Amino acid sequence: MKRLSRKVYFCLASALFAGASALYGLEIPRTEWNELFPGIEHARFTVPEPLLNVNVLRIQTDTPGLSFYSTGPAPNHEADKVETDRRTVPDFLLENDLAVAVNANFYSPFNHRTRISRGPSNVKGLAISDGFLVSPPAAGCASFLVRKDGRCEIRPTGADEKFENVAQAVSGSVMLLEDGKTLPQKNHDRHPRTLAGVSADGKTVWFVTIDGRQPGFSDGATFTECAEILQKLGADDGVNFDGGGSTTMVCREKDGTARVMNRPVGLGKPGTLRHNGNGIGILLAPEKKE
Numbered sequence: 001m002k003r004l005s006r007k008v009y010f011c012l013a014s015a016l017f018a019g020a021s022a023l024y025g026l027e028i029p030r031t032e033w034n035e036l037f038p039g040i041e042h043a044r045f046t047v048p049e050p051l052l053n054v055n056v057l058r059i060q061t062d063t064p065g066l067s068f069y070s071t072g073p074a075p076n077h078e079a080d081k082v083e084t085d086r087r088t089v090p091d092f093l094l095e096n097d098l099a100v101a102v103n104a105n106f107y108s109p110f111n112h113r114t115r116i117s118r119g120p121s122n123v124k125g126l127a128i129s130d131g132f133l134v135s136p137p138a139a140g141c142a143s144f145l146v147r148k149d150g151r152c153e154i155r156p157t158g159a160d161e162k163f164e165n166v167a168q169a170v171s172g173s174v175m176l177l178e179d180g181k182t183l184p185q186k187n188h189d190r191h192p193r194t195l196a197g198v199s200a201d202g203k204t205v206w207f208v209t210i211d212g213r214q215p216g217f218s219d220g221a222t223f224t225e226c227a228e229i230l231q232k233l234g235a236d237d238g239v240n241f242d243g244g245g246s247t248t249m250v251c252r253e254k255d256g257t258a259r260v261m262n263r264p265v266g267l268g269k270p271g272t273l274r275h276n277g278n279g280i281g282i283l284l285a286p287e288k289k290e
Contacts (some may be wrong), residue, residue, distance in 0.1 A: 026225060028232050031056070036251055037099045037284055039063025042261070050190070052225070053218035055249050055262045056233060057100055057207040061150055065285030068146045068168045069096055070104065071278035072129040074120055082120040083127065083135045086275040088266075089248040090258035098281035100251050102194050102207045103286075104144075104170035105135070106242045107277025115267060115274045117246070123277040125171030126157045134278070135171075137181065142239040143171040144196045144280065151202035154237040170280045171239070172196070176227035177238035185223040192247040192265065193221050196280075197235025206233050208279075209249040209262040214270055217263065245274045 026047050039060040048054055059066070071092060074085045078135050086107070093101040105123035114121070122240055125141030127134040137143065137157040145153050146168040156175065163169070177197065192212035198205055208229065212220020221229070223240060230238035245266040266274030273287040 015239055020077050024051075025233035026228050026232075028229065031233070033058060037282075038064045040100055040282060042251070044261075047229075050219045050221070050225070051217070052221055053211045053263070054229065055209045057102070058233075059205040059207070059247065059282060061146075061152055061203050061205060065287075067088075067100060067283045067285075068152075068280060069148075069283050070127060070129045070168045070170050070280045071134070072280075073132060073134045076120075077134070079133070079136055081122060083123050084121050084278050086114060086118050086121045086277060088273045088275055089250045089279050090260060090273065092276075092279040093250045093252060093258050093281055094256075096281065097283070098252065099284045100207075100249070101279050101281030102209065102241070102249050103246045104172070104194075104241050104278050104280045106173065110217050118275060121277040123171075125280055126163075126169050127171065128163060128166050131167055133163065137171070140173040141173060142175040142240075144198070144239055145169045152198045152205050153202055154196060154198050154239045160271070168280070170278060172239045172241040174223060174239070174240050176223060177230050177235055180231065180236045182224065182227040182231060185227075188222050188224070190217075190222055191243050192206040192221040192245070193226050193243040194241040194247045194249075195226050195230060195238060196241060197230040197233060197238040199234060200236040204234065206230065206235055207249065208233070211247070211263050213244075213264075213265050214263065217270070242276065245272075246276050248273065 041058045126137040143157045194211040195208040211218035249261045
């Protein structure tokens with residue numbers, strides 16, 4: 001076997017180092033988890049460079065009484081035209097008695113009026129609510145699926161696919177992780193992000209929000225940085241949901257009110273909410289009294 005020249009060796013070593021730096025460049029602090037509800041934990045941490053404020057929900061899907069729920073169809077539902085009724089994520093949580101929730105699919109029409117009001121929306125990509133096909137799959141949209149047996153998965157979904165075994169589903173844009181490996185991305189823009197990750201056995205789910213467009217507080221993340229965060233949290237597969245001003249994470253307080261856990265920029269200013277096409281959240285069955 002021929003020995004590599006010093007020049008070739010240097011080039012190979014540089015390439016490997018560059019790949020490792022891209023993958024392991026974020027300084028993510030030790031994550032401290034706080035239990036919000038049985039099977040649902042929350043963590044908040046800050047990445048110093050780039051400046052990212054991150055909120056994470058970690059959900060154990062086999063927890064007794066725990067189930068997922070995504071936005072149901074509009075009263076006058078018509079696929080690819082009138083699919084859902086827009087609402088803020090806090091409203092979605094409160095009106096469906098959820099424990100936690102995040103925004104999900106991209107949607108249209110999208111303009112100043114739709115950002116501030118309820119009304120009919122067409123969500124992009126697959127959406128299923130309690131087994132009902134709210135929106136058919138779309139090319140280029142990876143999906144988060146909850147099977148009727150409780151197992152969760154993230155994968156691309158096709159137009160000819162059957163979904164009889166799926167209870168809930170929402171979609172985003174690109175796959176970020178696949179089989180534990182980060183995927184190359186063409187888009188390197190920096191924005192607020194909402195993400196979902198799933199463990200290899202489908203029994204642990206992570207919902208993540210990364211705030212952005214707020215200099216000095218949080219800059220927003222690239223797809224590559226999103227993939228790294230999901231990977232370091234322990235996810236095997238990951239998807240990017242609708243982000244930007246849509247990015248919102250909400251938790252139900254003991255008094256029944258909704259607490260926004262991140263700092264959205266729904267209407268262009270920190271702390272403002274947007275009316276989104278749909279959301280995904282967690283239902284908890286009432287505890288049985290002895």
